[in-house]
Amino acid sequence: MRIGELAGRTGYTVEAIRHYERAGLLPKPARTASNYRHYGQPQLERLQFIRRCRSLDMALDEIRALLAVRDAPDQRCGAVNAMLDQHITQVGRRIAELRALERQLKDIRGLCGQDRAARDCAILHCLAGISDQKA
Structure with a gap:
């Protein structure tokens, strides 16, 4: 199939497929006599595998490592397990950071419960680093 058909079947754009080729995640394809991929x-x-990894928020380097193991089927998968454990830890950290961010935003939101003039908005004062007792 040509690149346009592959794009249609995978949900990727032609540019994304070319990007994965340049990044080394997708081997350069054979070319027809008329030089079409x-x-x-x-x-x-392979693109479906990459899509699934991306849906799990894996970085290209992580996907590249997974593909290397996948391309060597006799290799042991301990490195895959370790990488996924590390990814889970990173996701856990991000979740904790997002929860802290949510708490901070809720605290800021709680500063102003009325529809005031912008000059009196405690949220805007907080974001600007202004401490104003009457706001």
Whole structure:
């Protein structure tokens, strides 16, 4: 199949497919006599794998490492387990950071419960670093 058809079947844009080729996640495809890229089932499956990894918020380097193990089926998968454990830890940290951010935003939101003139808005004063007792 040509790149446009591959894009349609995977949900990626043509540019995204080319990006993955340049990044080394998708091997350069064979070319037809008229110099069109020619893709097959292996590239389709690889892009579906990449899409699933991206949906799990994995970075390109993580995906590259997973693909390297996937491309060596006799290799042990301990590195995959360790990488996923590390990714889970990173996600946990981000969740904690987002919860702290949510608390901070709620605290700031609680500063102003009325519809006031902007010059008297305690939220705007807080964000500007202004401490004003009457706001």
